[in-house]
Amino acid sequence: MAHCVTLVQLSISCDHLIDKDIGSKSDPLCVLLQDVGGGSWAELGRTERVRNCSSPEFSKTLQLEYRFETVQKLRFGIYDIDNKTPELRDDDFLGGAECSLGQIVSSQVLTLPLMLKPGKPAGRGTITVSAQELKDNRVVTMEVEARNLDKKDFLGKSDPFLEFFRQGDGKWHLVYRSEVIKNNLNPTWKRFSVPVQHFCGGNPSTPIQVQCSDYDSDGSHDLIGTFHTSLAQLQAVPAEFECIHPEKQQKKKSYKNSGTIRVKICRVETEYSFLDYVMGGCQINFTVGVDFTGSNGDPSSPDSLHYLSPTGVNEYLMALWSVGSVVQDYDSDKLFPAFGFGAQVPPDWQVSHEFALNFNPSNPYCAGIQGIVDAYRQALPQVRLYGPTNFAPIINHVARFAAQAAHQGTASDMNGLVPSNTSCCCC
Helix, strand or coil, X not given: CCCCEEEEEEEEEEXXXXXXXXXXXXXXXXXXXXXXXXXXXXXXXXXXXXXXXXXXXXXXXXXXXXXXXXXXXXXXXXXXXXXXCCCCCCCEEEEEEEEEXXXXXXXXXXXXXXXXXXXXXXXXXXXXXXEEECCCXXXXXXXXXXXXXXXXXXXXXXXXXXXXXXXXXXXXXXEEECCCCCCCCCCECCXXXXXXXXXXXXXXXXXXXXXXXXXXXXXXXXXXXXXXXXXXXXXXXXXEEECECHHHHHHCCCCCCCXXXXXXXXEEXXXXXXXXXXXXXXXXXXXXXXXXXXXXXXXXXXXCCCCCCCCCXXXXXXXXXXXXXXXXXXXXXXXXXXXXXCEEECCCCEEECCEECCCCCCCCEEEHHHHHHHHHHHHHHHCEEECCCCCHHHHHHHHHHHXXXXXXXXXXXXXXXXXXXXXXXXX
């Protein structure tokens, strides 16, 4: 499964910055801040200052964690730096821009106008931000077997397992432990995968120690044997290593080994991350299904999930905003199909388990999350809550279009095909 949290670096450039210096151009620097809630912003980093330049390309990148499930609001501020103090209050503000990190990674390159304040552009100034994932996304996949291992158990054979250690900082660090195979001197362990960065620090020549031990339930495992290698050597499959027990080797001149370990498969492959898909053009289409069954309670009652509070919100609207505000950054046209189920629908008042929230079955798409909210508010007083709870038709609707899109190998929202990645929120 693709990981949804990773480290990204932002590259920043600007064009047509306003000049604040007399007789020369500005000396710009970019400051990156992130919304931490409650109206507060935390500084994440700064680029270097570029002297006398109205269209700078900053060489210093800014790093932050990307989290798919969170709307990460960012603010970029450009300042003309004319002193050595870290304070920005005594520096001229050349303009700023706000966006989400999701917008940047889904666009790959995002250009925004710089504003001195809301409604007041900073001349023709623009800022361009691009994102790159910081990750060694390779994994090493291995399949290992052993032959003729030493018998360690008095009433049976050995219960062998393997441990792989990476050398670093003068220590051996465990990077993988296999499953235990009971009562077997010729085991074949399950195929496994480990990130290359974790396995050898990204360096195929890093020393690797492999230990084969006999499992004991009390933790006093008996060493069968060990050997040293590297990822580069392991890749020379089939690679075979003698399993050596150091004490036996010292005591017995006739000692050869305590069995052999054979690497059947060892390959390094690329493991694509969530960002690889997003930055590769994958779109996420958001489909909404709203539950209008009678179990929700009378919408006019404060006990109902459909009850609109004096502030105009309810549980359904909060769910829509929470999920939709995350997903919408990853859909290019921001047109989302929205349906209702479990209600009696005008004009014939038959129970429907898949009706367009905007009552336009030929075009159930709503413009953005606000469009879904508006359609829901208009639909609520026009339907009668009934039942039963059955959202299968909406799920099947999404699944059919997703399968159709996969078969077509394209993603055209408004032509009946959903994008290549589809999510459905039934609330």
